[in-house]
Amino acid sequence: MEDTTDQIAIDPALDASRKDDVVIRVHGLVNRFGEQVVHDHLDLEVKRGEIIGIVGGSGTGKSVLMRSILGLRKPNAGKIEVLGIDALSDAPHDRLAIERHTGVLFQDGALFSSLTVGENVEVPLKEHHPELCEDLRYELALLKVKLSGLPADALDKLPSQLSGGMRKRAGLARALALDPPLLFLDEPTAGLDPIGAAAFDELILTLREALGLTVFIITHDLDTLYAICDRVAVLADKKVVANAPLAEIERFEHPWVQEYFHGPRARAAQVAAKGERRMIED
Numbered sequence: 106m107e108d109t110t111d112q113i114a115i116d117p118a119l120d121a122s123r124k125d126d127v128v129i130r131v132h133g134l135v136n137r138f139g140e141q142v143v144h145d146h147l148d149l150e151v152k153r154g155e156i157i158g159i160v161g162g163s164g165t166g167k168s169v170l171m172r173s174i175l176g177l178r179k180p181n182a183g184k185i186e187v188l189g190i191d192a193l194s195d196a197p198h199d200r201l202a203i204e205r206h207t208g209v210l211f212q213d214g215a216l217f218s219s220l221t222v223g224e225n226v227e228v229p230l231k232e233h234h235p236e237l238c239e240d241l242r243y244e245l246a247l248l249k250v251k252l253s254g255l256p257a258d259a260l261d262k263l264p265s266q267l268s269g270g271m272r273k274r275a276g277l278a279r280a281l282a283l284d285p286p287l288l289f290l291d292e293p294t295a296g297l298d299p300i301g302a303a304a305f306d307e308l309i310l311t312l313r314e315a316l317g318l319t320v321f322i323i324t325h326d327l328d329t330l331y332a333i334c335d336r337v338a339v340l341a342d343k344k345v346v347a348n349a350p351l352a353e354i355e356r357f358e359h360p361w362v363q364e365y366f367h368g369p370r371a372r373a374a375q376v377a378a379k380g381e382r383r384m385i386e387d
């Protein structure tokens with residue numbers, strides 16, 4: 106394979122010091138499965154450094170949108186740019202650049218069950234940085250495991266020996282293996298107890314601050330939306346019908362939005378978020 110390291114390093118679109126620019130741009134996206142139209146000319150922009158929550162009813166196409174952005178599914182029409190790179194390009198240089206600059210935590214963690222946590226984290230390092238010696242790879246895996254809030258001894262455990270919350274953190278460690286500026290999380294708090302979910306949310310906030318990440322997070326978890334998302338994009342009617350901070354989304358006149366953001370669970374999440382803000386201000 107051609108060596109593309111230099112080309113990637115000098116690409117100005119990947120310069121993390123550029124603030125406030127658009128790092129994901131989706132325009133006119135169409136996704137169809139047979140007769141079923143999932144996205145019909147959907148548009149979405151995500152800005153550098155923000156945590157954007159993607160919400161919508163079941164089957165509205167949140168995961169298909171994420172897979173399209175990552176180049177894992179070829180849409181029927183539309184344009185997608187990730188860090189200025191054409192995400193739909195088949196050119197090896199573009200595919201490699203997107204893989205190197207995006208970390209993904211899939212809903213089920215998607216860890217290799219026969220590999221230890223450390224070996225799982227080393228998989229992308231081996232693939233993208235074969236020049237690294239074994240010791241350095243091990244040290245990097247240990248660093249990512251600790252960064253994800255796992256104890257060092259988790260490194261040598263198999264996924265089956267971890268709790269659900271720890272497996273999520275192990276998946277996160279692997280997603281962070283290549284120091285990607287963009288992190289994609291599909292339902293990261295699903296299946297976690299409320300304390301574990303809140304701790305995971307806190308970790309994402311800390312990592313965003315520490316690493317300057319942009320985070321694209323698909324979630325049904327209202328607590329997560331209120332606790333960490335700067336902006337929320339609502340998928341409905343095959344499009345992004347709203348993309349704004351939560352305070353604006355709550356006022357948006359759409360039946361699904363009204364039901365979702367004004368039900369009893371939303372009120373509880375709002376109260377909890379306000380309580381936390383008050384504690385921080387005091």
Ligand SMILES: Nc1ncnc2c1ncn2[C@@H]1O[C@H](COP(=O)(O)OP(=O)(O)OP(=O)(O)O)[C@@H](O)[C@H]1O
Nearest residue numbers: 138141143161162163164165166167168169170323
């Ligand atoms: N490979 C596929 N083949 C056929 N249909 C698919 C495929 N992938 C997704 N779909 C359909 O596309 C629609 C959107 O799926 P998607 O998984 O993106 O929804 P979602 O919004 O993430 O849902 P949920 O919140 O339930 O996870 C669904 O109706 C699903 O059945």
